[in-house]
Amino acid sequence: MSLYRYLLLILVSPLLLLWGCGSSESNEKEDIAAGTIELADGWARPGAEGMMSAVYLTIRNKTAYPDTLAGVSSDAARKAEVHESYKGENGMSAMRPVPSRVIESGDNLYLQPGGLHIMLIKLKEGLAAGDSVNVLLEFRRTGTRNIRLPVQAQR
Numbered sequence: 001m002s003l004y005r006y007l008l009l010i011l012v013s014p015l016l017l018l019w020g021c022g023s024s025e026s027n028e029k030e031d032i033a034a035g036t037i038e039l040a041d042g043w044a045r046p047g048a049e050g051m052m053s054a055v056y057l058t059i060r061n062k063t064a065y066p067d068t069l070a071g072v073s074s075d076a077a078r079k080a081e082v083h084e085s086y087k088g089e090n091g092m093s094a095m096r097p098v099p100s101r102v103i104e105s106g107d108n109l110y111l112q113p114g115g116l117h118i119m120l121i122k123l124k125e126g127l128a129a130g131d132s133v134n135v136l137l138e139f140r141r142t143g144t145r146n147i148r149l150p151v152q153a154q155r
């Protein structure tokens, strides 16, 4: 190693260490202290008036306590439920309502195609790609959260 490179390394190393301190792990701890439930990657499927739509998102519990997703609603539909998809006896995929779901501190709850989702039942108006939709999520500990999500055909 040339002397020049050696000196450069000595100069740069402390900077790398500083960057290391700003790693995602310490950021996560700060978020947990701040106590947020983070809602990310949300979207809804298009649907015709009177029919259904499915809503998907990621819920990250960055609080220091478990929280429970206790209910959902939307002004875009007569009814909204949390559903899970499962394989029926005949191998057909089916879905059923999930009354509530606990999210441990630091855990993520993924609502995604083929798994958990929010079902919007009897849409008051048709939803088309490019529209947006309001969804209310009720958390037992941190309260109600409103999120506005894009309607899109696929993710």
Ligand SMILES: [Cu+2]
Pocket (backbone or CB within 6 Å): 083, 084, 095, 096, 117, 118, 119
């Ligand atoms: Cu469903």
